[in-house]
Amino acid sequence: MKLTGIAHICQDLKKDMQVVERELSAAIETDHPVLNEAAHHLLRAGGKRIRPIFVLLAGKFGDYSIDRLKYVAVPLELIHMATLVHDDVIDDAATRRGHPTVKSKWDNKIAMYTGDYILGRSLSIVSRLSDPEVHKLLSDAIVEMVKGEIEQIRDFFNWKQNLRRYLRRIKRKTALLIAVSCQLGGMVSGAPERHVRALYHFGYNAGMAFQITDDILDFTGTAKQLGKPAGSDLRQGNVTLPVLYALNREEETKKRQIHAFLQSEGEAVPIDDMVRLIRNSEGIRFAQALADTYLSKAIHALNELPLGKYRDSLKQIAHFIGERSY
Template structure:
């Protein structure tokens, strides 16, 4: 079963979540609403809401409750993307102009803040304090990750520990708590909640590493932005990190390129080829596969219900996706 088949199984519930997302970004301020709707309609896989729905199948499934978990988690993700695009000075996301490109940095930052605020407001119906604690802690961690990303731009001396911590905060944590909170909201067994958290975490780590691989080997049409965009924005991802350890002279060459006036595309593409030939893509692929293996080990510990197979299918898709 592929990702589209899974979505068909939950089509009506996903429609409910989409309607709630649109309702939540409505506001009396036309600029905030236009910017938020622009971001919402740029699309996305809605991976986090789907993890909420699948995790909830291990307990008492009720979409009217679950939408108040799925929607804020997607809003947190959306808000972080707006902030990311400001940090990276990105012009395109999924083939569409970013909020900062369509408006400006100030509008983008306040749009991200507005979306974060709506996330908190949407989840307020729950009286369980652990739900709010988990969600707010994730928002803090995401912000810390964004600050680290700013600090580490064009820093060619990073190590693996920095990279893994950054992608945990950037991607893995939100997928992990999507699984965990779906289980908590449906009152699933505490051990199931724990296993789902770790399943989501490992899948999230693999998801981001795959993203980082695709940034080097994908086409602009597939990615919705130019290939090599992470490196061009000074973000050191796993394939580049591996190449820098194998070819230390690359650090000085990158410094010269970004500090110089001759930043032509042909010169930059040579760096991409060096990184691809270094073995960095293969190394990152193995790392992604290792995280997926750990995810499947956690999945094996869960009860054998239909949603378990769907979670397995999503994890398999993440490991094989091409865009």
């Protein structure tokens, strides 16, 4: 596996991340040809693997064992993968990370069942750990993620939502699974309880910043960087933080444009005009400031952890999240 982005931060995880990659491939292997091809198509599209990396780094604060940690790292990444397949159906997305989505290469039915299959495999793998608390934390996170997804669908093109509602949604959709990745890595390794708590708080705040940064990049990134067209979230009706802020704080002419776009469900104003409007609005700066606040909280949580290169690696990842362009 070629290390890129986040994985470069902690080079001595390379061998264990290769174990995770092999286990991911083995986990989705099936004798059903269409299901096997669709699941591996998604896996080959790659990703940052941020959740497994957090599991392994968190495990360094206890009795580290890749042979145990893989039973958490792999399921967490599979859960994330399953949600991506389902998201692409809901969003009618043709590409992800520059590759055709499962739904565009096959169809919606194949995509939905592929996501269900991957989710089922994640639960099967984590069952190899006997600790019921691990299973409860993971299942609770899945429940909250589903709630977040339902809330997002409910709020498509909704110009009446507020900041609190947006933050609760991204907490459920993104931040909790990242927080649980850090928490379970520490738990499975037997790290002290205070360190596990610190890892959870780090992961939660880093996860909030990660999603806000994603929402910023949807307007400021290029199609090549994002692997999908700029403004894809807004095109689908997802009212993210930069839009929400601009809708409430920009000058009246711009507010009317945003309102017209949302009220008409994208018909009244061209999407390219909306992307330019939001890109040049105060909404981007406000969202960046809030992401920076969450990153500061994440870094502060690390003060509870022992000094050393693994704490430094987590801090570097927090900085990467804030500075990334993809």
